[in-house]
Structures are given as structure tokens and as C-alpha cells.
Amino acid sequence: MNQSITQPAPDDEARGYDLALLQMGRKLLADDYRFTTVTPLTHQRNNSRAQNAIARDMRDIFGWNRPFDAALLPGAEAAALRQNQVLRAHAGQWISNVRYSRLGERLFVHSGFPTQAADSVFFGPDTYRFAQAIEAHLRTSTHPVRTAADIGCGSGAGAIVIAGARRQAQVQALDINPMALRFTAVNAALAQVDNVPPRYSDLLSGTSGEFDLIVANPPYMQDTQKRAYRHGGDRLGSELAVRIVEQALERLTPGGTLLLYTGTPWVDGTDLFLESAQPLIEKPGFTWSYREVDPDVFGEELESDTYACAERIAAVVLTVTRTC
Structure with a gap:
């Protein structure tokens, strides 16, 4: 064991x-x-x-x-x-x-289904898209990965994908949910990877040093009950993803990358997440790319009062690399 x-x-x-x-x-x-x-x-x-x-x-x-x-x-x-x-x-x-x-x-x-408890650990279509984005990055990146972090690791899927592909890397699986850390430890054992230490951390606050790769698949809904596995904060759930961008960019090694998979609400033709993130990523010393991987997710949320002003919710991948 x-x-x-x-x-x-x-x-x-x-x-x-x-x-x-x-x-x-x-x-x-x-x-x-x-x-x-x-x-x-x-x-x-x-x-x-x-x-x-x-x-x-x-x-x-x-x-x-x-x-x-x-x-x-x-x-x-x-x-x-x-x-x-x-x-x-x-x-x-x-x-x-x-x-x-x-x-x-x-x-x-x-x-288990339905994920209603406050300490629920989510796994679903977003997890598959997140893993695919990480795998694609690892196939094409030439920057060595010695240290990595999965912010809000949940089931540990992102961290375990990295750990399996980069066996010499130290991959920290970070979460504020103790149940997520326990599930991550079980899943790492099932995957037979031993370079994934689960660690309690609010974003990167419980860590030190710089990282060659930081990944995150944060919750991105504005949840009225503010459940940790689902609630992404204000601005229709996009606030948490912006906080991750802000913290992660300060902790990348030269050549290191942040890969963020999230959902973003569109209001009156404006992508609320990108609107807030652009001032952070359009700075000297960074390059970035951004793509929609699904233009319409969780459409049922548009029927709620919270999302009455939203046109749609899109799944996106933001990749930011520190160049110097």
C-alpha cells in the first residue's frame, strides 16, 4: 500500500x-x-x-x-x-x-451522485477535458517539469496525469477539502504514482518556491450555497479563476507554464473571465494563448435568477508561460 x-x-x-x-x-x-x-x-x-x-x-x-x-x-x-x-x-x-x-x-x-454535500469531490466531463489539455501540453512542451502543482486538485486527476508522465517531478496536489486530499491519495495509489503528495493549501498559500508547471480546474459557478467544490465566487463564478492566475504567475520558473481550465460566463458579448484576466497576462515577460473547448456548458444554469443576465457559459483553456 x-x-x-x-x-x-x-x-x-x-x-x-x-x-x-x-x-x-x-x-x-x-x-x-x-x-x-x-x-x-x-x-x-x-x-x-x-x-x-x-x-x-x-x-x-x-x-x-x-x-x-x-x-x-x-x-x-x-x-x-x-x-x-x-x-x-x-x-x-x-x-x-x-x-x-x-x-x-x-x-x-x-x-457519489448527486454531489450535494459540502465536501463533495467532483469528477465529470470537465475532468476529461482538463486532463486532455494537460496531456496535450506535456506532449508539446520542451520545458522540463521538476516541480508542479495542481491547485484545487479534487480527485487528483490533473496531478496524477502529470506525475505519470513526469515520474521524476514532485507534483503537489493542493486542496482545502480534506476529502479531496484523501481521494487523491487513494487515486495516486491506484495509478501507482508515488510523486504526488496531497497537501492542504488555499490556492498556493501552503506552498513555497517556484513551479515549472501549475495546473488548475477550479469551480466556476456562482453557487448560492457557496459549496467549495462548485462555487467560483463573484462575477458569475469567474472570480476564483482570476485569483489563481494572479497567484500562479508570481510562482512560475522562467519557462514555466500555468495551464488553467475553467468555465466563463458571457454577458452582452463579453467573456467575463478573460476581461478580468487580461490585465494580468498582458505583461512583459509572459506569453499566453486562450481557446474555447466547448462554447456551451451547464446551459440549465441560465434558467436561474443568478444567471439571468448571462448568454452562455463556455469551457476554456488559458495557457500562460513565463519567458524570463
């Missing part, structure tokens, strides 16, 4: 929970389990179909997060999950508090 898995979980109860997640994840990998996490609306629509009321296989239990009969999940792993309350009783059946999803050949544990 990777020693780092216990680092964010010092008490025996938490260690038992995390170990149960790790053991179940290893069994799913051995059985070639595969599940792709979809948007919450698509997930809800699938589960609302009459034929999907009860789980029939592992994908239904740990992907679609459907109730299941105890006989469907026998064995020592299931007993450990029940003992550590990863599974909970549900209307005479059982249901999982977590999901497992594939990202390429790696498996990631994250929060």
Missing part, C-alpha cells in the same frame, strides 16, 4: 475507509471495470428510466450509483465497504457513497 494514502487520514476510522476504497478500486481494475462520468443531468435522466431503478452490475453500483441487492456484491471487498460505511442502507437495499470512473487506463474514486 502506498504510504501516502494515510497521510491525509490520520485516524483509524478514516484509514479503514480509505483502505476499503483502495482495495475495491484494485478489484475493479483487475476486472477491467470501465465507466465514464457524464453531466449531472445526463446521469439523472439515465437513472430516472424505469429499467434503471435497481443495479444489475458493477457499473450500475459504482458508476451509475444505483441501489443494489447485497447478493450482487459479495466478498471481502464488499464486507470492508459496509464495515467502513462506504456503503449505506437504502430502502431495504444498499447504495454506494462513492463512484469509480475511468480516465484513460486510470481509475478514480470520487463522490
